[in-house]
Amino acid sequence: MLLAHAIANTFRQHFQGEPLMVRAPGRVNLIGEHTDYNAGYVLPAAVDKEIFFAVALNQTDTIRLVAHDLNKKFSVAAESVQRSNTGWANYLLGVVAQFQQRGIAVPGFDCVFGGTIPMGAGLSSSAAVECGLAFALDQLLGTQLDRLTLAQMAQKAEHEFALVQCGLMDQFASLFGRQGQVVRLDCRSLQYEYFPFDTTAAQVVLCNSGVKHSLASSEYNTRRQECEQGVAVLQQYEPTIQSLRDATPELVRAHEQELGDVVFRRCLYVVEENLRVEAAGRHLLAGDLAAFGREMYASHAGLRDLYEVSCPELDVLVAAAQQAPGVFGARMMGGGFGGCTINLVAPNQVEAFIAHQTAAYQQQLGLELETYTASIVAGVGEWIAPTAE
Incomplete structure (x- = not known):
């Protein structure tokens, strides 16, 4: 929780004003590997390795991003969002592009993000980044998109801006996680059901x-x-x-x-x-x-x-x-x-x-x-x- 605090404070120092704070978890997959792109079943769960976001509209036409962990900044005009040479920014820009492709105007906004998901450990830090910003923009813009739509937008952001042809599992797990439960997703019909997972036993x-x-x-x-x-x-x-x-x-x-x-x-x-x-x-x-x-x-x-x-x-x-x-x-x-x-x-x-x-x-x-x-x-x-x- 110290990290969430630090990200909120970094936002206030950089941009003044009060941000919307969002938490997006990474995921584990208990079983069902390489089945997602074969229209099969997966059994993931959201876990307490997470990314925190501080986001607010800024009344300008510029998007300003701050990667708290990397201590790096990136800015771009809202109407000229495209893939950049900055790897970390592409996950966020891809999400903005998804809103724009739906005909939703995205004005300038400020975003500071950082997290506790270890990089390269297979806990889907990229999906958490995409889903966290998608949720934040949905809240700030009042678009009222459902979670499945946000997951699909986040997945397309990864396909088109990070150039990784991932299945839907990672984004789905980040958005649909429930405390103390795993979720079985049918990757063909996109139907899902929750199963109890007794964390006191395992x-x-x-x-x-x-x-x-x-x-x-x-x-x-x-x-x-x-x-x-x-x-x-x-x-x-x-x-x-x-x-x-x-x-x-x-x-x-x-x-x-x-x-x-x-x-x-x-x-x-x-x-x-x-x-x-x-x-x-x-x-x-x-x-x-x-x-x-x-x-x-x-x-x-x-x-x-x-x-x-x-x-x-x-x-x-x-x-x-x-x-x-x-x-x-x-x-x-x-x-x-x-x-x-x-x-x-x-x-x-x-x-x-x-x-x-x-x-x-x-x-x-x-x-x-x-x-x-x-x-x-x-x-x-x-x-x-x-x-x-």
């Missing part, structure tokens, strides 16, 4: 491998293409199939030869992962964390062996977690080739778990381990500004 602990292999972005695009190839083959035998969401493991196995080894394994992973997300929801309703954890381990094995997006560092962390007391489940989280593992740990074992993982990582790979505990929180919303000092 703590979310993230282990940051500290690596990001350069394969990540090129391989991500390759996986998308391989899945599309698989759909094209399966459609020849089952014309109703529009995406891997419609296929079954039996159908995929029946056409292993025609798919070829690599595409077969990619398809089998996605089809099985969708079933795991559905099973995970049932386990949460039954309060069966051990069964939920088994789905997580199976997800990791599929990502490692069939989808081939893991890496030695992530595999070491998951294998070590399986040996630690009080761990329900663990898996790599995010696009792969680095980033974090997500672990569900009994609260009274968290300290021992962190010590165990840190030692194992150092021993086996000679690497330092950064860990974070995360609580499940509500989605994007107004933050009541601390009073000026």
Whole structure:
């Protein structure tokens, strides 16, 4: 909360006047990886690693942005918003452009933002930046757009200004999070439902491998293409199939030869992962964390062996977690080739778990381990500004 205070004060120093304060959370995905762009299911939650915004209209035609953490500024005329050479500003400018594309006039405004989401850890800091500003502008301009529309605008901002062809999950989780609940999103119909997550029974602990292999972005695009190839083959035998969401493991196995080894394994992973997300929801309703954890381990094995997006560092962390007391489940989280593992740990074992993982990582790979505990929180919303000092 000190950070929110600091951002409000930075705003007052730079721009005078009182801002609207907004909090936008990052997210974890408990299970359902690489399913979103295959029109499948995901099971994310908003977490208490977040970005705070101080925003106000400024009665001019200039947009003035301040990145509190980077200590950098950027300004542009409201009517000439376009992609810039300033990476961090593009996430915000992309959101402004989305309002403008809808025919909504965006006047000059001032914005200071900063946060506690570790960069490059796979907690979707970019989605939090986009969703926070989208929510703030919706409030300030009185546009009354619903949260799904704001999520889709934030996603398009990332496609068009950050040039990342992400699915909708990250923006959806940031805007639709609920305290103590995870949300299952059907990435085809965009229907969603909430499941209780008992944070007194299991703590979310993230282990940051500290690596990001350069394969990540090129391989991500390759996986998308391989899945599309698989759909094209399966459609020849089952014309109703529009995406891997419609296929079954039996159908995929029946056409292993025609798919070829690599595409077969990619398809089998996605089809099985969708079933795991559905099973995970049932386990949460039954309060069966051990069964939920088994789905997580199976997800990791599929990502490692069939989808081939893991890496030695992530595999070491998951294998070590399986040996630690009080761990329900663990898996790599995010696009792969680095980033974090997500672990569900009994609260009274968290300290021992962190010590165990840190030692194992150092021993086996000679690497330092950064860990974070995360609580499940509500989605994007107004933050009541601390009073000026």
